[in-house]
Amino acid sequence: MSTAFVGGHVVPVAQAPIEDGTVLVDGDKIVAVGSAAEVDVPDDAEIVDVSGSWLLPGFVEAHGHVGVLEEGEHWVGEDANEKTDPNGARLRALDGINPDDEGFRDALSGGVTTIVVKPGSANPIGGQTVAVKSWGRAVDEMVIREPVSVKSALGENPKRIYGEQRKLPSTRLGVAAVIRDAFTKAQDYKLRRQHAERVGEPMERDTTLEVLVRVLDGELSWSQHSHRADDIVTAIRLSEEFGYRLVIDHGTEGHLIADLLADKGIPVVIGPLLIGRSKVEVRRRSLRNPGILARAGVKIAITTDHPVVPIHFLVHQATLCIKEGLDADTALRSITVNPAEILGLDDRVGALRPGLDADLVVWSGDPLDVMSRAMRVFIAGREVYHFDETTGEGVTESPFHRG
Structure with a gap:
């Protein structure tokens, strides 16, 4: 199952930022990064709309x-x-x-x-x-x-x-x-x-x-x-x-x-x-x-x-x-x-690039602005954290089986 992060200000770090960019993830890996016109999003892909936000690697x-x-x-x-x-x-x-x-x-x-x-x-x-x-x-x-x-x-x-x-x-x-x-x-x-x-x-x-x-x-x-x-x-x-x-x-x-x-x-x-x-x-x-x-x-x-x-x-x-x-x-x-x-980890993490791990963070704005927040965090394509604007608190998904 593919996931497409669309509409955001994408900062791959290893290349220039992309306005209205798309990052396509397949499983736990990034498979494509580019503008909306450059990335072919499969019809059955899950769409994560990050319009108005910044999308960066973890x-x-x-x-x-x-x-x-x-x-x-x-x-x-x-x-x-x-x-x-x-x-x-x-x-x-x-x-x-x-x-x-x-x-x-x-x-x-x-x-x-x-x-x-x-x-x-x-x-x-x-x-x-x-x-x-x-x-x-x-x-x-x-x-x-x-x-x-x-x-x-x-x-x-x-x-x-x-x-x-x-x-x-x-x-x-x-x-x-x-x-x-x-x-x-x-x-x-x-x-x-x-x-x-x-x-x-x-x-x-x-x-x-x-x-x-x-x-x-x-x-x-x-x-x-x-x-x-x-x-x-x-x-x-x-x-x-x-x-x-x-x-x-x-x-x-x-x-x-x-x-x-x-x-x-x-x-x-x-x-x-x-x-x-x-x-x-x-x-x-x-x-x-x-x-x-x-x-x-x-x-x-x-x-x-x-x-x-x-x-x-x-x-x-x-x-x-x-x-x-x-x-x-x-x-x-x-x-x-x-x-x-x-540290020799650049084949896995550190940028948004095809082949790297799908570790992505959705920011409310430029993360170098102290007023910006990490709103959603994905590790290996799975959402593990989000900021709840209603309560003003971060919510981390538990990795432990319960019940």
Whole structure:
């Protein structure tokens, strides 16, 4: 059964906006995007009239902790940080996500349909990240890609966690050494594995090193938590020593070395931006920084780091960055196609394009206008959220079977 969204101001992001546009969906995929004259709508298609509204792809949160840092659940819902092992490469965010976390419902109200859930930053190597839809009854049914990357942290957080335990790593030197030692062991492990395969001998597997070999082989990117410019440079140094694909998470002082990041083609997932200067590492936090990075030629994505900033404020961060110098087109791309491209999800999400998932959001107006609302949200072609204008409240369809 096909569904045709007709009559709206369609913003595909990857191409120019279309007045009186049509988006045709077949099942859970987009099959056509264009003007009313360009898209042939089947006679038996369900028609969704979005006249007077804006139609966009669902937003992509590139760095969040929804489901692993549950709001209002205190220690019971804190599953982002395994603070007992500096090298947690074998750990998977997937195993800690509660799909019933309130953050998923907040995401829908803000037009966010894809979330890359990451372990926290307590460990030098925190674990594997996962991209999920913002709606579902079981996390395995929500997965877009798993794993997406491996989370790592430099700077203040791992120093504090292990310094309080009076064990390695308690300094920046120690944090870098843990990462360097881990990759050196992974290189040796890879050589032993290749030898065992050549001679047909069995070999005991190491689940931690298996993951790091995938990073070395380029299968997984390295999501590096780093705020200060010196930590970002350390991240670059380590990545060049071992040859892995680096993505900078947070990048609060990235604007100080924007030319270096641009020259090396390293993307930055920047944020959270609506926070106080709660620690030394974020003393240069500014809404101007994304614009500085983008103008230097750095590919950026904006993040809330939910629950640090509520995930439904993702688009508002982008809007406020426009006020401080980020161009509107890049602002919109920073929460759609850019994070999808940075994290290798652009074959599924981030734009309105034939072949991509039918994750669509009907907005009352331009989503970069703070007065606009997400009125209806569709994931994989199914309506999962709508704003009830009578009650003034958002309504999320329950994914759980009842009765």
